[in-house]
Amino acid sequence: MIKSKPTIGFIGAGNMGLPMVKSLIKKGFEVKVYDINPNITKKLEKDNIKAVNNLRAVASNQFIISILPDTQNVESVYNSDTGINSYLKPGTIVIDMSTISSSSAIEIGKNLQKKQVEFLDAPVSGGVKGALNANLSIMVGGKKVTYKKSLDVLNYLGENIIYAGKLGMGQVFKMCNQIMVGSHIQAMCEAFALCKSKGGDLKLLKETLIGGSANSWMLENLGKDVIDKNENAGFRIDLQLKDLKLASEAAFESGVPLPGLSLVLALYLEARAHNEGKNGNQSLFKTYDRMSNQK
Numbered sequence: 001m002i003k004s005k006p007t008i009g010f011i012g013a014g015n016m017g018l019p020m021v022k023s024l025i026k027k028g029f030e031v032k033v034y035d036i037n038p039n040i041t042k043k044l045e046k047d048n049i050k051a052v053n054n055l056r057a058v059a060s061n062q063f064i065i066s067i068l069p070d071t072q073n074v075e076s077v078y079n080s081d082t083g084i085n086s087y088l089k090p091g092t093i094v095i096d097m098s099t100i101s102s103s104s105a106i107e108i109g110k111n112l113q114k115k116q117v118e119f120l121d122a123p124v125s126g127g128v129k130g131a132l133n134a135n136l137s138i139m140v141g142g143k144k145v146t147y148k149k150s151l152d153v154l155n156y157l158g159e160n161i162i163y164a165g166k167l168g169m170g171q172v173f174k175m176c177n178q179i180m181v182g183s184h185i186q187a188m189c190e191a192f193a194l195c196k197s198k199g200g201d202l203k204l205l206k207e208t209l210i211g212g213s214a215n216s217w218m219l220e221n222l223g224k225d226v227i228d229k230n231e232n233a234g235f236r237i238d239l240q241l242k243d244l245k246l247a248s249e250a251a252f253e254s255g256v257p258l259p260g261l262s263l264v265l266a267l268y269l270e271a272r273a274h275n276e277g278k279n280g281n282q283s284l285f286k287t288y289d290r291m292s293n294q295k
């Protein structure tokens with residue numbers, strides 16, 4: 001007998017959520033979407049995606065997936081009186097794919113467990129491209145048995161789906177990911193700043209470095225945007241800053257000094273102070289232009 005696909009209630013159709021919803025629909029899932037922004041709801045309807053205007057209307061599905069900007073948004077959905085919890089039925093599987101604090105994910109999971117609702121923290125890496133191509137990396141924390149069940153859905157969103165460990169561990173893995181992402185962008189900007197100051201050809205530098213041991217995902221995917229001064233956001237400066245702050249707080253909790261992280265965090269704060277929070281991550285290079293008085 002062919003197993004039918006589970007139904008999905010999806011919360012948050014932004015840069016990441018919308019392409020994920022489209023992938024799921026393309027693969028034959030029945031998806032109902034809720035986004036707090038009515039303009040997004042209208043856009044979804046235009047695209048013939050089933051959009052609803054309240055959380056209750058997504059709660060009756062077998063899986064609930066959310067991908068929201070930050071901890072407060074996720075808490076307002078799962079840990080507040082006006083949230084979704086009172087509508088969820090025992091046996092529902094909730095997968096939060098936002099990047100939020102690990103301790104908050106643990107608390108949300110414990111609260112849902114009291115209602116026999118299963119919960120996974122499953123943040124992602126791979127950006128909007130990964131969401132569009134359904135080849136995200138997904139780092140999952142929670143009960144292993146729930147993780148195994150979730151593969152019925154996650155396999156259609158990602159390619160590299162890792163069971164990171166107990167509840168909250170998905171978020172810890174994601175923080176580690178973001179520490180490296182931030183350091184790799186900073187390293188690229190630093191190399192480009194020096195080359196530019198000497199009148200070097202940045203395009204040629206990029207191709208040269210891609211061919212050697214300095215290569216990185218950042219260089220391959222965002223190097224061109226730095227050179228073209230394309231500030232359009234896939235991943236915004238303010239979201240990266242949020243992630244670096246989460247990592248920094250977690251490191252403080254554990255008493256682990258991470259000096260590289262502190263440096264990168266300061267550079268991102270500089271960018272935000274220049275009203276560049278809505279720009280894409282690659283626009284960190286403007287900070288280097290300012291520091292070296294280059295245009």
Ligand code: NAD
Nearest residue numbers: 012013014015016035036037069073098099127128234235
């Ligand atoms: P986004 O701001 O583009 O989208 C978030 C969506 O959530 C918006 O449409 C917003 O209206 C909606 N929303 C906010 N609060 C809500 C609520 N209470 N109920 C329902 N909808 C609500 O953000 P994004 O870029 O899609 O990122 C989402 C998450 O994914 C973040 O945690 C981010 O750190 C993570 N992430 C993003 C990327 C990326 O490249 N953009 C990559 C990896 C991980």
